[in-house]
Amino acid sequence: MTKTVTAQAGGRATPAISAQEIDLHYGPARVLREVSFDIDPGQVVGLVGESGSGKSTLAKAIVGVERISAGTLTVLGEPAGAARGQSGYALRRRVQLIPQDPFSSLNPRRTIGQTIAEAIDPRRSSLAGHRDEIVALLERMQLSADSIDRLPHQFSGGQRQRIAIARALAVGPELIIADEITSALDVSVQAEILALLDELLADSGITMLFISHNLAVVSQLCTDVMIMRSGELVEHGAVAEVFVRPAHPYTRRLLDSIPGSPGFSLERA
Numbered sequence: 001m002t003k004t005v006t007a008q009a010g011g012r013a014t015p016a017i018s019a020q021e022i023d024l025h026y027g028p029a030r031v032l033r034e035v036s037f038d039i040d041p042g043q044v045v046g047l048v049g050e051s052g053s054g055k056s057t058l059a060k061a062i063v064g065v066e067r068i069s070a071g072t073l074t075v076l077g078e079p080a081g082a083a084r085g086q087s088g089y090a091l092r093r094r095v096q097l098i099p100q101d102p103f104s105s106l107n108p109r110r111t112i113g114q115t116i117a118e119a120i121d122p123r124r125s126s127l128a129g130h131r132d133e134i135v136a137l138l139e140r141m142q143l144s145a146d147s148i149d150r151l152p153h154q155f156s157g158g159q160r161q162r163i164a165i166a167r168a169l170a171v172g173p174e175l176i177i178a179d180e181i182t183s184a185l186d187v188s189v190q191a192e193i194l195a196l197l198d199e200l201l202a203d204s205g206i207t208m209l210f211i212s213h214n215l216a217v218v219s220q221l222c223t224d225v226m227i228m229r230s231g232e233l234v235e236h237g238a239v240a241e242v243f244v245r246p247a248h249p250y251t252r253r254l255l256d257s258i259p260g261s262p263g264f265s266l267e268r269a
């Protein structure tokens with residue numbers, strides 16, 4: 001994989017995401033607890049953990065939607081919160097979040113073309129001049145050219161998810177946070193989308209944090225994996241290492257509970 005790296009003084013690449021002992025509270029509830037990790041540019045990293053462990057909260061902190069209460073969180077070399085303000089416009093484009101439920105994030109009254117044009121140029125949000133580019137993007141996601149003039153409700157769930165990916169790619173992001181983007185889909189549609197993603201990511205230099213419940217999916221797409229439990233990161237390493245020799249009992253339990261996920265085998269990892 002080609003890596004787009006920015007050199008630091010010491011010769012080491014600036015991490016795409018660097019978290020040092022971050023905490024995040026919702027009121028009195030401490031939802032992230034001293035979370036520390038670095039993700040290098042070009043890495044595709046899975047984030048796995050049970051429901052409520054804080055995965056989406058971490059995603060929101062990274063894109064600047066939620067504010068951390070302690071620690072340091074740097075995204076593409078900038079403090080995470082910098083994406084929020086007026087001056088965060090450029091950073092917001094470099095980091096794209098693909099949400100779990102694209103239906104709620106696609107405007108029901110705007111065509112797919114209008115929605116993607118708006119992502120490309122929020123000040124004009126006009127299709128003029130972007131039509132060819134958008135059709136090419138849709139076709140890359142295996143959607144027909146006439147999708148451009150249709151409304152979100154005229155697509156299946158899997159197609160809408162591909163539209164959400166196309167919209168994220170439209171701005172040429174350096175970092176994509178994908179939050180459970182295939183969880184709601186059936187296994188065959190999930191496999192199609194994963195294959196597309198795999199192809200898109202190869203040699204792109206794009207860094208991805210891929211949040212999923214599904215260890216099989218993570219082993220297929222990701223080079224590295226982080227395991228989260230009750231707001232703490234309990235394990236982080238290469239997929240092959242973590243899945244074959246899990247260091248933490250919680251990871252071992254997650255792996256033991258897999259028989260329900262078809263196609264998973266440690267051989268893959």
Ligand SMILES: Nc1ncnc2c1ncn2[C@@H]1O[C@H](COP(=O)(O)OP(=O)(O)OP(=O)(O)O)[C@@H](O)[C@H]1O
Pocket residue numbers: 026031049050051052053054055056057058
């Ligand atoms: N806006 C909020 N206000 C208060 N508590 C919240 C808020 N959002 C999430 N929480 C709580 O924070 C914890 C972590 O939630 P989060 O959505 O990050 O979990 P998750 O790992 O993404 O779970 P899932 O796998 O179900 O998506 C949960 O206990 C949740 O109830």
Ligand SMILES: [Mg+2]
Pocket residue numbers: 055056057179180
């Ligand atoms: Mg979540």
